[in-house]
Amino acid sequence: MSQVKSISPEKMSLRDYYLTRLRLTGRNFREFLSKLSRNPTAMIGLVIILFFVFLTIAGPSIVPKDPMQISLTERLLPPFWMEGGSTEYILGTDQLGMDLFSRIIVGTRISLMIGVLTVSISIVIGTILGLLAGYYRGVLDNILARFADLLLSFPWLIFAIFTMAVIGPGFYNLVFALTFKGWVGFFRLVRGEVLSEKTKEYVDAARALGQNNFKIMAREIMPNILNSIIVLGTLRMGFMIIMEASLSFLGLGIQYPEPAWGSMVNIGRDYMLSAWWISTFSGIAILVMVLSINMLGEGLRDILDPRLRRIE
Amino acid sequence: MQAARIIERILIAIPIILGIGVVIFLIMRLTPGDPVDIMMGQAGHVSEREVELLREQWHLDEPLIVQLGHFLGDLLRGDLGMSFTKGRPVWALIMQALPATIELAMVSAFFALAISIPIGVISAVKQDSLIDRISMAGAFFGICMPIFWLGIILIIIFSINLDLLPTYGRIGSDVNLQRITGFYILDSLLTGNWEALKSSIRHLILPSITLGFPMAAIVARVMRSSMLEILRNDYVVMARAKGLNEFSVIVKHAMRNAMIPTVTVIGLEVGMLLGGNMIVETVFSWPGLGRLVVSSIFVRDYPLVQGVVMIYAFTFVFANLVVDILYTYINPKISM
Amino acid sequence: MLLEVNNLQTHFQLTKGTVKAVDGISFHLNEGEIMGLVGESGCGKSMTLLSLLRLVPTPGKVVGGEILLEGKNLLKKSNREMTAMRGKDMAMIFQDPMTSLNPVFKVGEQVRESLAIHGYFRDARRAGKKRYQAEKERVIELMEEVGIPSPMDRYYEYPHQFSGGMQQRAVIAIALSCEPKILLADEPTTALDVTIQAQILSVMERINRSHGMAIIIVTHDLGVAAEYCQRIAVMYAGQIVEQGLTDDIIEQPLHPYTQGLLRSIPHIVPDKPRLKPIPGNVPSLLDLPPGCNFMPRCEYAVEECKEPQDLRTLEDGRKVRCIKYKDQGGVSNE
Numbered sequence: 001m002s003q004v005k006s007i008s009p010e011k012m013s014l015r016d017y018y019l020t021r022l023r024l025t026g027r028n029f030r031e032f033l034s035k036l037s038r039n040p041t042a043m044i045g046l047v048i049i050l051f052f053v054f055l056t057i058a059g060p061s062i063v064p065k066d067p068m069q070i071s072l073t074e075r076l077l078p079p080f081w082m083e084g085g086s087t088e089y090i091l092g093t094d095q096l097g098m099d100l101f102s103r104i105i106v107g108t109r110i111s112l113m114i115g116v117l118t119v120s121i122s123i124v125i126g127t128i129l130g131l132l133a134g135y136y137r138g139v140l141d142n143i144l145a146r147f148a149d150l151l152l153s154f155p156w157l158i159f160a161i162f163t164m165a166v167i168g169p170g171f172y173n174l175v176f177a178l179t180f181k182g183w184v185g186f187f188r189l190v191r192g193e194v195l196s197e198k199t200k201e202y203v204d205a206a207r208a209l210g211q212n213n214f215k216i217m218a219r220e221i222m223p224n225i226l227n228s229i230i231v232l233g234t235l236r237m238g239f240m241i242i243m244e245a246s247l248s249f250l251g252l253g254i255q256y257p258e259p260a261w262g263s264m265v266n267i268g269r270d271y272m273l274s275a276w277w278i279s280t281f282s283g284i285a286i287l288v289m290v291l292s293i294n295m296l297g298e299g300l301r302d303i304l305d306p307r308l309r310r311i312e
Numbered sequence: 313m314q315a316a317r318i319i320e321r322i323l324i325a326i327p328i329i330l331g332i333g334v335v336i337f338l339i340m341r342l343t344p345g346d347p348v349d350i351m352m353g354q355a356g357h358v359s360e361r362e363v364e365l366l367r368e369q370w371h372l373d374e375p376l377i378v379q380l381g382h383f384l385g386d387l388l389r390g391d392l393g394m395s396f397t398k399g400r401p402v403w404a405l406i407m408q409a410l411p412a413t414i415e416l417a418m419v420s421a422f423f424a425l426a427i428s429i430p431i432g433v434i435s436a437v438k439q440d441s442l443i444d445r446i447s448m449a450g451a452f453f454g455i456c457m458p459i460f461w462l463g464i465i466l467i468i469i470f471s472i473n474l475d476l477l478p479t480y481g482r483i484g485s486d487v488n489l490q491r492i493t494g495f496y497i498l499d500s501l502l503t504g505n506w507e508a509l510k511s512s513i514r515h516l517i518l519p520s521i522t523l524g525f526p527m528a529a530i531v532a533r534v535m536r537s538s539m540l541e542i543l544r545n546d547y548v549v550m551a552r553a554k555g556l557n558e559f560s561v562i563v564k565h566a567m568r569n570a571m572i573p574t575v576t577v578i579g580l581e582v583g584m585l586l587g588g589n590m591i592v593e594t595v596f597s598w599p600g601l602g603r604l605v606v607s608s609i610f611v612r613d614y615p616l617v618q619g620v621v622m623i624y625a626f627t628f629v630f631a632n633l634v635v636d637i638l639y640t641y642i643n644p645k646i647s648m
Numbered sequence: 649m650l651l652e653v654n655n656l657q658t659h660f661q662l663t664k665g666t667v668k669a670v671d672g673i674s675f676h677l678n679e680g681e682i683m684g685l686v687g688e689s690g691c692g693k694s695m696t697l698l699s700l701l702r703l704v705p706t707p708g709k710v711v712g713g714e715i716l717l718e719g720k721n722l723l724k725k726s727n728r729e730m731t732a733m734r735g736k737d738m739a740m741i742f743q744d745p746m747t748s749l750n751p752v753f754k755v756g757e758q759v760r761e762s763l764a765i766h767g768y769f770r771d772a773r774r775a776g777k778k779r780y781q782a783e784k785e786r787v788i789e790l791m792e793e794v795g796i797p798s799p800m801d802r803y804y805e806y807p808h809q810f811s812g813g814m815q816q817r818a819v820i821a822i823a824l825s826c827e828p829k830i831l832l833a834d835e836p837t838t839a840l841d842v843t844i845q846a847q848i849l850s851v852m853e854r855i856n857r858s859h860g861m862a863i864i865i866v867t868h869d870l871g872v873a874a875e876y877c878q879r880i881a882v883m884y885a886g887q888i889v890e891q892g893l894t895d896d897i898i899e900q901p902l903h904p905y906t907q908g909l910l911r912s913i914p915h916i917v918p919d920k921p922r923l924k925p926i927p928g929n930v931p932s933l934l935d936l937p938p939g940c941n942f943m944p945r946c947e948y949a950v951e952e953c954k955e956p957q958d959l960r961t962l963e964d965g966r967k968v969r970c971i972k973y974k975d976q977g978g979v980s981n982e
Binding site for chain 2: 698701703705728731732733734735736739740742743744747748749750751752753761762765766806808819822826
Binding site for chain 2: 146149150151154155158161162163165166238242250251252262268272276280282283286290291294
């Protein structure tokens with residue numbers, strides 16, 4: 001929980017309020033950074049993620065080969081340390097002769113983008129609906145909560161596979177299918193927190209001071225649940241990346257020859273006997289990314305919101 | 313009192329099942345235009361008669377709400393329609409594939425729990441010891457690992473390089489087994505067919521490790537953290553002060569309490585098990601529901617896809633119902 | 649002498665340093681006696697009790713001294729012998745009854761468990777009775793004895809269906825079940841309402857009389873100790889600072905800390921002087937300086953208090969750990 005209660009918001013404009021808060025947050029933020037830097041797990045995670053972010057931005061311009069360049073004469077070449085491999089293709093090639101190393105580097109982009117997009121959209125939708133439902137209760141809350149329960153009664157992957165089967169593969173369809181269920185976690189988190197925060201004294205105090213509902217939500221409730229959202233969002237991002245990879249692996253997500261890690265593992269499956277490196281290295285990339293995100297996420301949880309355990 | 317709660321739980325499950333039907337119906341209609349035209353156009357090789365069949369099956373000439381009514385009516389009657397690539401009722405196809413899936417899921421869940429619960433307990437009791445650190449690192453990997461990749465790596469190592477275990481299928485092609493229940497382990501025991509038993513167990517090993525690993529990882533973590541919490545309680549000290557030996561204190565007094573949150577998580581993990589099942593069956597060419605649905609997606613056999621997805625969702629609801637009921641038995645605070 | 653504790657030391661080895669939760673405590677307990685161990689929270693009195701049962705939680709450890717139960721040193725016993733002894737020779741009840749019963753087992757079964765593990769009614773079958781039945785009958789007797797109404801029904805209830813006072817009675821029934829020689833009561837009434845407190849304490853007093861069971865009551869409430877105990881030991885920061893007969897200590901406290909404690913008990917009598925709190929706080933037990941631990945809060949502190957102080961036995965047999973009584977067997981003129 002952040003410590004907002006020290007600001008008295010009655011006479012301030014929303015702008016001043018946030019400026020003051022920002023200064024306060026600045027202090028909290030420095031404290032947060034020092035805690036973060038003393039948490040080795042989170043730091044390792046963060047460094048790897050930053051590296052992936054760098055690859056996402058710079059990837060296409062630093063790769064040794066065009067990741068989509070087909071070269072049928074150089075199909076299924078092994079990594080450079082094996083017999084028949086060459087330093088031209090560090091991790092070897094796939095069955096169309098495309099450079100595995102370059103494809104893995106460029107593939108960072110799809111995984112990270114899916115993770116960031118699905119989680120941010122889910123956060124926006126889930127938070128807005130959760131705030132409204134939790135604050136106003138009533139019919140809206142009832143309908144949303146029932147719908148959320150319904151979505152929860154679908155296992156994740158089954159829901160995603162089904163939706164992708166109907167709407168067809170593709171990047172935006174993936175984002176749609178994953179956020180369709182993804183907002184529910186944040187909705188439930190925010191709604192639950194609002195319901196409990198609402199009964200606390202500082203909200204009553206704000207109401208007694210004549211603040212309107214929007215201001216109460218924006219000023220009093222939101223800052224207090226931000227930490228939980230950040231933590232859940234980070235942990236959820238790793239999960240979304242696995243989901244995307246799983247769908248692409250089944251041929252329902254990003255499709256070959258687009259460089260997505262999941263579909264690369266799938267392609268390698270047909271060549272397990274002769275070219276183990278395709279699946280192996282593509283999968284390691286997924287593993288490392290999810291590992292680093294979850295390391296950061298669990299570190300953040302310990303720092304920001306120790307009481308938040310697995311939701312959903 | 314307990315019976316009342318159980319009935320209440322079952323009654324709650326009914327609208328959820330109907331709701332799942334509605335959600336599936338709506339998603340099926342997500343595609344704009346006449347769904348049959350679109351689906352058939354994509355499938356490419358469907359006859360005029362089949363198009364008519366589907367149009368009729370889905371009542372596409374009538375308004376959406378009437379269609380929904382028909383859909384739910386069929387659902388309640390247990391009529392899941394006809395598969396148009398296999399020409400057989402969806403229900404029959406599901407029943408045929410179900411034993412394979414259940415066998416795999418049960419074996420995976422059994423071993424996942426049999427390993428993860430003791431690991432969680434030991435890690436908590438020996439907190440910060442080497443064994444705790446190693447198991448928790450392993451569990452962390454378990455929740456980060458994409459299982460399709462894990463399956464492939466296991467195949468590469470144990471089947472291809474070490475040549476220890478088979479790569480795909482449920483049973484060796486050279487083994488004959490009389491099919492009675494459809495559960496191969498059970499069938500081979502019933503017929504005393506040791507060759508088949510050996511073969512089917514060998515085929516089960518890699519898929520069930522792959523499917524069970526993430527579940528084991530999560531359950532071990534939850535078990536550990538709830539044990540840590542429980543072990544701080546006075547009643548644990550009290551149990552020791554009564555003169556119970558440490559084993560009974562841990563197993564009888566602490567574990568019973570730590571199981572309460574763990575059971576809830578296990579219920580949720582059944583969802584992971586069902587979803588993972590689709591992937592694992594694909595990776596290991598396991599002839600169950602998961603492979604059925606994944607392969608029918610690509611031939612656009614929508615009645616089949618819809619039917620199987622529904623079965624998965626119902627299984628999940630049912631599993632959570634069971635967990636809920638189980639919960640009332642292990643948590644006395646709820647049952648009253 | 650039933651129990652004799654000599655120079656008991658229980659330390660917690662933390663990364664920041666050593667916490668001497670129990671720092672060289674010596675006392676004894678006579679048969680059938682009720683003794684009070686009084687002090688503020690955090691002074692090590694609960695740890696003393698847990699040390700007696702060798703149940704100090706990690707990273708704590710009994711590092712020295714001896715605990716002689718009927719002449720035998722408990723610290724020398726094997727773990728197995730110790731386990732067999734707990735509950736049977738020495739039982740314990742805890743501060744918060746709400747958390748000392750296991751929420752998932754029926755109350756009656758929890759009492760019965762004590763009988764079962766210590767092998768009571770092992771031979772019941774020979775007497776023509778089922779063992780479980782014999783145990784159950786005994787449990788119901790026990791529940792009746794500690795004042796749980798309609799024990800036949802309440803046997804099958806779960807702890808959360810009991811009120812706090814009833815839970816504590818059930819805990820006492822568990823402790824009583826094997827008729828131990830010593831009952832260790834760690835703040836048995838702190839978590840309860842005042843009226844219930846008196847009931848619980850009178851149950852304990854009754855048991856003390858009827859079973860001749862010796863009791864050590866740990867409490868922060870000198871009033872409780874004064875009412876029920878024959879002797880009192882006052883603890884401060886891991887050490888006993890004063891020990892003696894209850895009447896002596898109440899009439900004429902020797903140690904400045906005991907005097908302070910007495911002054912901070914509220915009285916209802918109108919013309920008593922106003923409450924006078926002890927200034928300052930209980931010191932952190934982490935790496936205490938060697939001198940008198942109470943010195944920083946003591947109004948009589950002198951330079952010599954920086955030296956370690958022994959627990960002195962005065963001429964009249966009372967014991968006190970204070971420099972004021974260095975030269976005398978006599979009594980101070982407070």
